[in-house]
Amino acid sequence: MSKLLDLLAQQKQLEEQIKSLQSNEQEAKVMKFVEELEALRNKYGYKVPDFLDVVHSLHRVKTPAKTAQSVSVKTTRAKAPKFKVMINGVETILQSKKAGAVSKTIAALGFTTYADYLSDLIKKNKVTDFDALIKKLNGVPV
Structure with missing residues (x-):
């Protein structure tokens, strides 16, 4: 019996809170909006979780039902310029990038990476960078 009286007292308090909130203009707008949402949910026969999924997908809160696939555009990188040079009487093609x-x-010369070969050439020709090496070896663009 006391539980019933407690619930009735809570109900009365809630009704009073609802009335005071309805008198607030902002809260009244929220209440009206909630009633309209409930009417839409009932009109189309949605269960609450399904209806929430629909509303969330509209605002992309959850993963949308289906989205168009994004298409990535591949851009081609400019290739490193290549130069023909004569090294020890052998015509060789060099390029500035280190990962040739x-x-x-x-x-056959004993190098395992192109970068090592390039740095050795720069050291042997006593130059500071690739451009100076090409200039010293009279490199011709390919």
Whole structure:
């Protein structure tokens, strides 16, 4: 019996709070909006969780039902310029990037990476960078 009286007292307090909130203009707008949402949910026969998914997907709070796939545009990188040079009587093609392919000629000279070969050439020719090396070896663009 006391539980029933407690619930009735709570109900009375809640009704009073609702009336005071309805008198507030901002709260009244919220109440009206909630009633309209409930009417829409009932009109289309949605269960509460399904209806929430629909509303959330509208504002992308959750993953939308289906989105168009994004398409990435691939841009081609400008390739490093290549130069023909004569090294020890052998015509060789050099390029400025450090990650060049190790050709059989470079591997035969004992280098495992193109960067090592390039830095060795720069050191042997007593220059500071690739551009100076090309200039010293009279490199021709390919």
